[in-house]
Amino acid sequence: MADLIPPSGRVHWIGTGLSTGSGLGLVCAETTTVLWGRTVARAESCLARLGLLGQAEPRAYDPDSLTHQLAPGDVVVSMLPADHHPALARIALANSAHLVCSSYVSPGLAAHATAAAERGCVLLTEVGLDPGIDHLLAHHLVDAARGAVGDRPAVAHFGSYCGSNPAVPNAFRYQFSWAPRGVLTALLTPARTIQGGLPRRFARPWEAVDQLTVAGETFETYPNRDSLPFVATYGLPATWRLESFARGTLRLAGWSEAWKPVFAELAEADEARLTALAARLAARYPTTADDHDRVVMSVRLSVHTDDGEDWSGEWTLDATGDAREAATPRLVSVPLACAVLEVVAGRVPPGLHQATDDPEAVRGWLTFLATHGVTATFHGDGEV
Incomplete structure (x- = not known):
């Protein structure tokens, strides 16, 4: 496994649908963020809906435009359907960038796992609500x-x-x-x-x-x-x-x-x-x-x-x-934001990951969620 490519602090959030919720604001507050929509107008409308106008740069998405804007260490966040993720992974890896998405690992995305580890890039998946x-x-x-x-x-x-x-x-x-x-x-x-x-x-x-x-x-x-x-x-x-x-x-x-x-x-x-x-x-x-x-x-x-x-x-x-x-976009986007900020902070190693299985990281992520209004309750033996 190669050393982690140092995160740049720049995030490219792709997709402006309803599942792009208030978690985007948490990312904007900590990074330089570009929001890619189908058109600039759609990106601006999404930012207005979330009260984030002026906090992210709106752009019209197409693969070539993203390719030309990516720099080493940037983080690509995909809110596109899962069948777009393998192509986005190729673009990210070709530009020494990291990729985060909330969807399940598809065979096409899993095929990039070795290349990501060898290049020092993160592919962080399954970090929404369910999975996440x-x-x-x-x-x-x-x-x-x-x-x-x-x-x-x-x-x-x-x-x-x-x-x-x-x-x-x-x-x-x-x-x-x-x-x-x-x-x-x-x-x-x-x-x-x-x-x-x-x-x-x-x-x-x-x-x-x-x-x-x-x-x-x-x-x-x-x-x-x-x-x-x-x-x-x-x-x-x-x-x-x-x-x-x-x-x-x-x-x-x-x-x-x-x-x-x-x-x-x-x-x-x-x-x-x-x-x-x-x-x-x-x-x-x-x-x-x-x-x-x-x-x-x-x-x-x-x-x-x-x-x-x-x-x-x-x-x-x-x-x-x-x-x-709505509850659903909040519960998808807040854990996604947590994952993005973990990558930006350099706390996720290179390679393909499904959320995190590290006990300390799990506790940290759950604390982040609770801090931002996403709380779960434990019932059972022992304490948490």
Whole structure:
């Protein structure tokens, strides 16, 4: 691994959609920031929406323009869809710059991991809400459990669930804000979990709906993507036999019943029908200016050792949007800002990373979040 290319203190934030929230202001306050939008006008509009006019330079984005503006040590922040990240990584690495994004690691982005490490560049991923905050909470639970019971042979149960839903439930138990097609596409993405100690695959995740009680309230959950690689990501000891392990989406009680007609269409939908269905549902159940979102997250771990010792813990987060800002963009952009500032400060080593697994860094990131109004509550054995 090469030495870290010293960060320059200049940040290029790419994307002005609704997920670009108040975290951008935290970055602007500590760095020289360029906000790249589809047009200069869109970048200016985003800055005005966030009360940041004059605090970042608005630019019209295209890959060539970004290439000509990048200098060694600059940080590129992508709020573009995940399929843009491999190309952005190529641009960043070619200019000895670093890249930060909130999305999952794609195979195309992972292909740049070796080059990043060899060139002294950071590729910091999965640092939003989910993935992002959930990773920090999971690492804390595993670290706390290992501190309490060690790596003795044990049976373990792990579950991590998050969802953004209407603060005031409607009959449909959901409202669409942005990327309505993405919501439906996620339901068509096969998922894998561990149940009963064995891997389980679900071609249609909505057929694996379960109930989950969080702080006395009952929700519905379903598995999201492939959970199994995160066993290694979270560093669970090989001596712990996983009875259950799942990462998934959390919905309001009654969601699966309300969505039965949607599931019936999804089962038969081709690309055109999927696009039409998304447009129809978004028009029928939109998020208006009077509506507020509510984000609920639960990350829990329990361990029972073979010699009879038990440990359990759960982190919960429950945040509601208000007239100033929706909860979801705040909970995506604030941890993203924390990650960007960690890179700017030179505290992230070269190479590809999924948030952070360093216990001291996890505590530092959680402190940053709490300082800026993103708080989670711990319930369980021991103290935090």
